[in-house]
Amino acid sequence: MSAVSPVFGHSPLVLRQWRDRVRRARRAGARTPFYIFASAPVAAAYAQLDRLDFGRPIRHWFSAKTQPLAPLWRWWRARGGLIEVVSEFEFRAALAEGFSPDCILVNGPAKHRWLPEFSQPGLRVNFDSPRELAALLPIARRDRWRLGLRLRTPDEVDPEFPRFPTQFGFEPDEAAAAIRQLHRAGLPAETVHFHLRTQVPSATDYAQALDSVAELCRCVGWKPRHVDLGGGLPAPLTLSHEGRRFDARMDLTKFATVVRRTVERLPFVEEVWLENGRFVSAGSGVLVVRVLDVKDRPGIRQLICDGGRTLNALVASWEEHAIQPLESRAGRRVLTAVHGPTCMAFDCLARRRLPASLRQGDHLLWHEAGAYHLPWETRFSHGLAEVWWEDETGLTKVRAAESFEQYWSKRGESISG
Numbered sequence: 542m543s544a545v546s547p548v549f550g551h552s553p554l555v556l557r558q559w560r561d562r563v564r565r566a567r568r569a570g571a572r573t574p575f576y577i578f579a580s581a582p583v584a585a586a587y588a589q590l591d592r593l594d595f596g597r598p599i600r601h602w603f604s605a606k607t608q609p610l611a612p613l614w615r616w617w618r619a620r621g622g623l624i625e626v627v628s629e630f631e632f633r634a635a636l637a638e639g640f641s642p643d644c645i646l647v648n649g650p651a652k653h654r655w656l657p658e659f660s661q662p663g664l665r666v667n668f669d670s671p672r673e674l675a676a677l678l679p680i681a682r683r684d685r686w687r688l689g690l691r692l693r694t695p696d697e698v699d700p701e702f703p704r705f706p707t708q709f710g711f712e713p714d715e716a717a718a719a720i721r722q723l724h725r726a727g728l729p730a731e732t733v734h735f736h737l738r739t740q741v742p743s744a745t746d747y748a749q750a751l752d753s754v755a756e757l758c759r760c761v762g763w764k765p766r767h768v769d770l771g772g773g774l775p776a777p778l779t780l781s782h783e784g785r786r787f788d789a790r791m792d793l794t795k796f797a798t799v800v801r802r803t804v805e806r807l808p809f810v811e812e813v814w815l816e817n818g819r820f821v822s823a824g825s826g827v828l829v830v831r832v833l834d835v836k837d838r839p840g841i842r843q844l845i846c847d848g849g850r851t852l853n854a855l856v857a858s859w860e861e862h863a864i865q866p867l868e869s870r871a872g873r874r875v876l877t878a879v880h881g882p883t884c885m886a887f888d889c890l891a892r893r894r895l896p897a898s899l900r901q902g903d904h905l906l907w908h909e910a911g912a913y914h915l916p917w918e919t920r921f922s923h924g925l926a927e928v929w930w931e932d933e934t935g936l937t938k939v940r941a942a943e944s945f946e947q948y949w950s951k952r953g954e955s956i957s958g
Contacts, residue, residue: 549863573831574848575927582825596801605631607818612930629655689732694750717761736771744796751803764809772816776823780861819912826911849881851888855917867904870896924948
């Protein structure tokens with residue numbers, strides 16, 4: 542975790558808007574720790590992508606795993622939005638929130654474990670492996686699914702151990718056999734899909750993957766109607782622990798140009814599909830915590846807060862996010878650690894220079910909490926936090942803080958007598 546003074550680049554307007562949302566939530570009774578999520582930043586992110594020229598119409602599939610928040614899904618569906626799911630629970634949640642089967646894209650590995658029980662006519666499914674295809678093919682034929690194949694492109698490797706491939710998708714020879722198998726079954730593979738990884742650093746990475754896709758199509762005579770690039774665009778305004786912005790080398794115009802040049806070589810492609818998570822959702826939320834205690838140690842000041850990394854912001858393990866005091870605190874800045882309330886030394890949101898005037902009772906906003914915070918939220922010695930949601934209709938509490946009874950009921954039934 543970096544001890545420098547990172548520069549994030551939020552505009553004064555954005556900081557003011559979030560401070561205003563938090564103040565309104567507190568006036569409405571919000572109790573820390575709590576999250577606030579808002580629709581406006583999501584709409585702005587999609588609008589930014591819509592302004593790019595990909596050479597084909599684009600479809601956005603909202604990444605369910607990135608932000609499993611019911612009012613957000615309803616807001617997106619009401620605008621004609623589509624959703625991408627990777628598990629049984631996400632799929633059932635999408636149906637429960639009113640998405641029709643043809644507006645749901647089913648991705649992810651090992652779908653043959655759960656999808657047969659919940660199949661719907663007209664589903665869109667990207668197969669992930671030969672075994673999965675063989676197990677699901679009879680159901681796909683019966684329910685007339687719209688099908689695709691996920692490829693593992695050459696650069697899809699384990700980020701921690703790059704000498705190993707990721708566990709996702711078909712190898713090229715497997716994909717060729719799958720295309721023939723689907724053709725014999727009368728179910729064409731309409732979509733070619735890949736997903737490089739999260740926080741893809743540059744458009745060049747997509748160029749290399751798209752080249753491999755185009756080569757496979759040429760070699761086997763495959764003419765998919767859709768190119769599904771998955772997600773991976775980096776979240777703006779987030780940094781590595783070394784202080785580098787994840788989007789520092791990502792030029793969105795160049796990204797669109799790379800895609801456009803590829804589809805120009807593939808005249809049969811009708812649409813480009815995007816499934817971005819962090820890029821769309823990260824900036825749509827903040828985590829709000831309150832300072833409970835202050836400790837002055839040699840070389841560092843420590844703020845003990847009622848929310849933190851362990852409970853609310855696991856991404857702090859590898860990312861730096863802006864921290865904004867709610868109260869006006871100016872003056873000298875000192876090296877400060879922001880800790881959560883759990884009995885774990887691991888529970889530290891950040892170490893950086895913050896105003897020395899911060900004190901017990903103050904509130905801190907941890908920005909870019911709209912992606913992978915709710916999915917990785919924990920009940921480590923505590924209950925889940927409150928959640929607030931803002932859209933065009935106003936700001937409302939959509940989840941109460943978890944009570945002790947709710948918390949303990951998740952640990953198994955009590956044994957009496």
